Amino acid sequence: xxxxxxxxLDEQTKRMIRRAILKGLAVPGYQVPFASREMPMxxxxxxxxxxxxxxxxxxxxxxxxIDQGADDTTNAVSIRKFFEKTxxxxxxxxxxxxxxxxxxHRIPEAALSEDQILVYQVPIPEPLRFLEPRETETRKMHAxxxxxxxxxxxxxxxxxxxxxxxxxxxxxxxxGRYVMDPSPIxxxxxxxxxxAAIQLFGAGREQRIYALxxxxxxxxxxxEDYPFEASKADHPxxxxxxxxxxxxxxxxxxxxxxxxxxxxxxxxxSRRDAGHIGRMGELAA
Amino acid sequence: MTRDDGNLAxxxxxxxxxxxxxxxxxxxxDVSFDLYPGEVMGIVxxxxxxxxxxxxxLAGHLVPDRGEVIFDTRAxxxxxxxxxxxxxxxxxxxxxxxxxxxxxxxxxxxSVSAGGNIxxxxxxxxxxxxxxxxxxxxxxxxxxxxxxxxxDDRPSAFSGGMxxxxxxxxxxxxxxxxxxxxxxxxxxxVSVQAKLLDLLRGLVREMGLSAIIVTHDLAxxxxxxxxxxxxxxxxxxxxxxxxxxxxxxxxAYTQLLVSSVLQV
Numbered sequence: 001x002x003x004x005x006x007x008x009l010d011e012q013t014k015r016m017i018r019r020a021i022l023k024g025l026a027v028p029g030y031q032v033p034f035a036s037r038e039m040p041m042x043x044x045x046x047x048x049x050x051x052x053x054x055x056x057x058x059x060x061x062x063x064x065x066i067d068q069g070a071d072d073t074t075n076a077v078s079i080r081k082f083f084e085k086t087x088x089x090x091x092x093x094x095x096x097x098x099x100x101x102x103x104x105h106r107i108p109e110a111a112l113s114e115d116q117i118l119v120y121q122v123p124i125p126e127p128l129r130f131l132e133p134r135e136t137e138t139r140k141m142h143a144x145x146x147x148x149x150x151x152x153x154x155x156x157x158x159x160x161x162x163x164x165x166x167x168x169x170x171x172x173x174x175x176g177r178y179v180m181d182p183s184p185i186x187x188x189x190x191x192x193x194x195x196a197a198i199q200l201f202g203a204g205r206e207q208r209i210y211a212l213x214x215x216x217x218x219x220x221x222x223x224e225d226y227p228f229e230a231s232k233a234d235h236p237x238x239x240x241x242x243x244x245x246x247x248x249x250x251x252x253x254x255x256x257x258x259x260x261x262x263x264x265x266x267x268x269x270s271r272r273d274a275g276h277i278g279r280m281g282e283l284a285a
Numbered sequence: 286m287t288r289d290d291g292n293l294a295x296x297x298x299x300x301x302x303x304x305x306x307x308x309x310x311x312x313x314x315d316v317s318f319d320l321y322p323g324e325v326m327g328i329v330x331x332x333x334x335x336x337x338x339x340x341x342x343l344a345g346h347l348v349p350d351r352g353e354v355i356f357d358t359r360a361x362x363x364x365x366x367x368x369x370x371x372x373x374x375x376x377x378x379x380x381x382x383x384x385x386x387x388x389x390x391x392x393x394x395x396s397v398s399a400g401g402n403i404x405x406x407x408x409x410x411x412x413x414x415x416x417x418x419x420x421x422x423x424x425x426x427x428x429x430x431x432x433x434x435x436x437d438d439r440p441s442a443f444s445g446g447m448x449x450x451x452x453x454x455x456x457x458x459x460x461x462x463x464x465x466x467x468x469x470x471x472x473x474x475v476s477v478q479a480k481l482l483d484l485l486r487g488l489v490r491e492m493g494l495s496a497i498i499v500t501h502d503l504a505x506x507x508x509x510x511x512x513x514x515x516x517x518x519x520x521x522x523x524x525x526x527x528x529x530x531x532x533x534x535x536x537a538y539t540q541l542l543v544s545s546v547l548q549v
Contacts, residue, residue, distance in 0.1 A: 131394075144371070144372045144375060146375065146409065148379075148405060148406070148408040148409025148410070148411075149405065149408075149409075151408040151413065152394070152397055152401050152404065152405050152408055155400070155401050155404055155408065155415065155418065156397060156398060156401050158415055159398055159400055159401065159419070159436070159437050160398075160437065222413075223413055223414060223415040224413050224414045224415075225414055225415050225416050226415050
């Protein structure tokens with residue numbers, strides 16, 4: 001550990017990132033540019049989230065890293081190991097015990113508290129990107145609150161699919177001001193974003209940080225006659241029987257059998273430990 | 286025409302000494318005119334005469350070096366659009382103003398369906414009801430003679446003439462009061478041009494639109510414009526009623542221009 005400065009980044013860089021985080025918290029939903037550093041992992045593996053986590057961690061923190069809700073997938077394991085090695089902080093898989101949670105594509109099922117920080121990995125921070133390719137123009141659109149285009153995207157969804165088919169990275173409006181990309185979380189998680197914990201978003205390649213202070217108002221965009229719906233697979237978890245959690249579909253064979261399991265592995269395990277058992281629960285245990 | 290009924294003392298648009306320079310070269314110089322509600326003004330001239338520079342300066346796409354472009358806004362009456370704040374100007378350009386580009390591709394979102402293209406301005410001014418947006422999009426498709434079943438097709442699947450009509454529908458859906466048109470019939474074959482002109486004439490009359498049309502095609506202004514302005518080398522060399530200018534041109538260049546048209 002002594003080979004690295006605490007949490008890999010040098011102190012000047014961490015100060016620079018903290019300034020961006022504070023600015024982001026002061027202007028919720030606004031994308032703050034920052035001088036993103038090269039990290040010892042490829043872009044797309046969470047370089048933005050890792051830098052935000054590195055600037056946020058203290059030696060007393062307990063870190064949890066999840067990827068698509070799971071603690072045991074490649075991305076989560078490698079980032080957890082990275083901070084174990086470079087920061088020497090304790091790590092956990094239990095949501096309630098973590099003080100800093102870095103996440104990719106999910107919000108944990110368990111409600112977070114005021115003493116927790118949730119750090120998102122963001123691939124493309126600009127919600128208007130695929131509608132308006134010019135960065136100069138999208139900045140102007142944010143500045144002038146010209147967000148009609150966002151609804152053009154939803155309009156296209158309805159006209160093609162009969163419903164708003166956007167299922168992840170569903171655009172939200174923050175405190176009635178900035179339209180924000182919530183990173184590719186499923187829209188099932190959108191309502192959870194009005195939470196007690198601090199939420200920080202880091203995009204390494206795009207060099208942007210944005211943030212939501214606790215209890216910030218976050219509204220998912222929709223039409224009056226096609227209201228927002230936080231959808232999930234209409235199924236209970238096959239391992240723990242939970243009906244309120246976001247599910248992954250797992251194909252079991254080539255004869256059409258499948259199972260649905262909680263994408264939040266910690267939530268699923270804690271429920272099974274508490275004695276809840278789903279349709280295939282015993283088989284899996 | 287409604288021009289003679291007396292209560293329209295305030296011009297919709299007052300252009301005062303507008304000049305735009307490109308370094309030492311003149312884009313357009315010292316242009317002034319008034320445009321009254323319901324009036325269509327044609328600007329003709331050869332390539333490089335400053336027509337498009339002038340139009341873009343008026344529409345806020347270019348910042349003129351000198352001069353005023355005073356628009357009679359609904360809320361505050363006549364306001365100089367050159368010095369107004371950018372949010373106000375952009376608001377104006379998606380509500381009371383419309384701009385029809387020569388190439389439909391410049392004015393359309395090619396990756397968005399026809400209905401979405403028409404609905405964009407509605408959504409930009411706050412319409413959040415899918416059903417009503419779609420209804421108005423269908424209505425406008427009908428008005429520009431595109432069949433309603435094409436509402437979910439992308440403009441890339443449309444012919445050039447249809448794209449141009451779609452662009453017009455997309456611009457007029459919010460009921461603008463002033464339309465800027467830059468060679469609206471350029472690049473279309475003559476029969477399609479004729480249909481488009483017929484359509485435009487109908488819409489202009491029906492909606493009482495004011496319009497400024499830049500073109501090098503004298504037939505277009507003959508058909509659409511009430512008044513005509515002839516430009517050469519960045520200067521206005523002749524103005525007057527369309528028929529007057531075309532039938533009795535005074536300036537040597539205008540005479541040349543009129544006589545260059547092939548009589549079929």
